[in-house]
Amino acid sequence: MDATEPVLVPLRAGDPRALARAISWVENGHPAARPLMAALWPTLGRAEVIGLTGAPGAGKSTLTDQLARALRKEGRKVGILAVDPTSPYTGGAILGDRIRMARASEDDGIFIRSMATRGALGGLARATQDAIDLLDAAGFDTVIVETVGVGQDEVDVVACVQTCCVVLVPGLGDGVQAIKAGIMEVADLFILNKADRDGADLVEQEVEGLKSLGPIGLDPGWDPPVKRTIASTGEGVAELITAIRAHGAWLRQGDGLARKAKARARLRLEALLAEEAARRAKAKAGDAKLEALIADIAARKLDPYAAVDELLR
Amino acid sequence: MDATEPVLVPLRAGDPRALARAISWVENGHPAARPLMAALWPTLGRAEVIGLTGAPGAGKSTLTDQLARALRKEGRKVGILAVDPTSPYTGGAILGDRIRMARASEDDGIFIRSMATRGALGGLARATQDAIDLLDAAGFDTVIVETVGVGQDEVDVVACVQTCCVVLVPGLGDGVQAIKAGIMEVADLFILNKADRDGADLVEQEVEGLKSLGPIGLDPGWDPPVKRTIASTGEGVAELITAIRAHGAWLRQGDGLARKAKARARLRLEALLAEEAARRAKAKAGDAKLEALIADIAARKLDPYAAVDELLR
Numbered sequence: 352m353d354a355t356e357p358v359l360v361p362l363r364a365g366d367p368r369a370l371a372r373a374i375s376w377v378e379n380g381h382p383a384a385r386p387l388m389a390a391l392w393p394t395l396g397r398a399e400v401i402g403l404t405g406a407p408g409a410g411k412s413t414l415t416d417q418l419a420r421a422l423r424k425e426g427r428k429v430g431i432l433a434v435d436p437t438s439p440y441t442g443g444a445i446l447g448d449r450i451r452m453a454r455a456s457e458d459d460g461i462f463i464r465s466m467a468t469r470g471a472l473g474g475l476a477r478a479t480q481d482a483i484d485l486l487d488a489a490g491f492d493t494v495i496v497e498t499v500g501v502g503q504d505e506v507d508v509v510a511c512v513q514t515c516c517v518v519l520v521p522g523l524g525d526g527v528q529a530i531k532a533g534i535m536e537v538a539d540l541f542i543l544n545k546a547d548r549d550g551a552d553l554v555e556q557e558v559e560g561l562k563s564l565g566p567i568g569l570d571p572g573w574d575p576p577v578k579r580t581i582a583s584t585g586e587g588v589a590e591l592i593t594a595i596r597a598h599g600a601w602l603r604q605g606d607g608l609a610r611k612a613k614a615r616a617r618l619r620l621e622a623l624l625a626e627e628a629a630r631r632a633k634a635k636a637g638d639a640k641l642e643a644l645i646a647d648i649a650a651r652k653l654d655p656y657a658a659v660d661e662l663l664r
Numbered sequence: 665m666d667a668t669e670p671v672l673v674p675l676r677a678g679d680p681r682a683l684a685r686a687i688s689w690v691e692n693g694h695p696a697a698r699p700l701m702a703a704l705w706p707t708l709g710r711a712e713v714i715g716l717t718g719a720p721g722a723g724k725s726t727l728t729d730q731l732a733r734a735l736r737k738e739g740r741k742v743g744i745l746a747v748d749p750t751s752p753y754t755g756g757a758i759l760g761d762r763i764r765m766a767r768a769s770e771d772d773g774i775f776i777r778s779m780a781t782r783g784a785l786g787g788l789a790r791a792t793q794d795a796i797d798l799l800d801a802a803g804f805d806t807v808i809v810e811t812v813g814v815g816q817d818e819v820d821v822v823a824c825v826q827t828c829c830v831v832l833v834p835g836l837g838d839g840v841q842a843i844k845a846g847i848m849e850v851a852d853l854f855i856l857n858k859a860d861r862d863g864a865d866l867v868e869q870e871v872e873g874l875k876s877l878g879p880i881g882l883d884p885g886w887d888p889p890v891k892r893t894i895a896s897t898g899e900g901v902a903e904l905i906t907a908i909r910a911h912g913a914w915l916r917q918g919d920g921l922a923r924k925a926k927a928r929a930r931l932r933l934e935a936l937l938a939e940e941a942a943r944r945a946k947a948k949a950g951d952a953k954l955e956a957l958i959a960d961i962a963a964r965k966l967d968p969y970a971a972v973d974e975l976l977r
Contacts, residue, residue: 385969388967388968388969389967389969389970392964392966392967393964395964396964609962612962612963613958613959613962615962616958616959616961616962616968617958619961619968620954620957620958620961620968620971620972621942623968623969623971623972624942624945624946624972624975624976625938625939625941625942626938627972627976628938628941628942628944628945628972628976629934629937629938629941629942631941631976632937632941633937641933644933645926645929645930645933646926646929648929648932648933649922649925649926649928649929650925651705651706651708651709653705654701654702654705655701655929655932655933655936656697656698656701656702656936657702658933658936659933659936659937659940659941662937663937663940663941663944
């Protein structure tokens, strides 16, 4: 427990530097990540966790911004995790557009973090789940996870948060784009953003049409509502928060929360198992052996299945 | 070898049903996938493999269509793997837009397949690599892999094909969207599609500006060109094919092909190792044990790291 002590105490007190350091640990697979998560584990699960997913250009970041602002006015501490590689939080770090970062850093009640998308297969989903818990442990009342709604890892990340919002937008190439992307099935709530644009009614009709074909979302007893917003002006954001809270209340009434917790536990176990099993097999084999196997596969002397057999023997 | 025999022989003869069955095997982790890949392995690596990646709405599918058409006129057999969950091939299967499928099925020299994006973490990257090899084994001269340029798995899939094309488009929300998404680094070639639209010059300037900051792409000796196309009319497609061939020739001159093969071998080993190590650990534990661990994690009695330790002990 020694290695985690200098982070554990300030993290629980909500210190942003300790939090940033802890998130880096879970992202990089630092040896201290494991005892830290174990120490925090029994007391977690207090934070409200909201997922926002949708195609690039749907206005997720502006919505996140507006949601965070409204939640701050309620006095809640808000943590934001941007898993979207097209997000301005992420892009900003590369291109110098650090305005949002700067504004957020003036307020201790907001914490923004971009999750790195490069790394081990499946590692992103696991690291993001850990980061949600770290924000929870640091006393953040609401955690907003923003992901682009394509890519298996990204969908997995939001599929099991408390309330998963799918952001749709009129006229973005094709009204049914989000539907095609297979993210409909994880929606607890639809946000029809940029609702003042032409085609908003059409998008809503398409969603209703799809809902009429059969139940949508992971909870068969819940009918995901469609909420209209104009994120740029903040219109509809208060009503959106009311709808998110209504879903939360519905979850708490039945066994919804338990079901969500189980789905999240399953994802975490799967992701961490794949990551850790591969890590151990590689550590056991050693770099030289691994490079030799890769060279043999590339030279077509050995097929990848046989190489993996050799590693796992 | 008995189980693979009924597929192996017709697959090598280019039979589309055998090919479809074999791809399903690698997608689903069928027990016959492994001996099939092993039997084919030594003779693979003949096909030209082109990756197309870019944001939804960039026109990747229309470009793929035009490329396939031009390559067919050269007499080449063309295999298309659509990994993009927003692709009309994929969406079509759900929404009934099967026009392309129908047209393609009239021509034995074209094979189109959507790769399922749901499944085990990392499994998509592995299955797509296997499917490329199956098309190669079935005598397809060119394989086009179309993926949406966000999400780790999707980027991984195209990062190590022979020629990776990043499709950009003017005015799609933000000119630098693709740049932000971190797919610049895997580009061997940029396609500026919908080049007749306003803002094409701006996108090209942005790419050139980024290139001036340092080398782009996985091959430091190669300067990725920008090729303009209008996929809807076919304009620029012939020049694009010439540029793809020029990159192929450059790869063959030096050690480029060997480096690409090694990158691909590494990805395959990593993906298959994670998948297979997790599969074996779960099989060893059994469903009852696994479900008990998940329930304990959900109830916060056990943290996921400790659960994985127990599975891997």
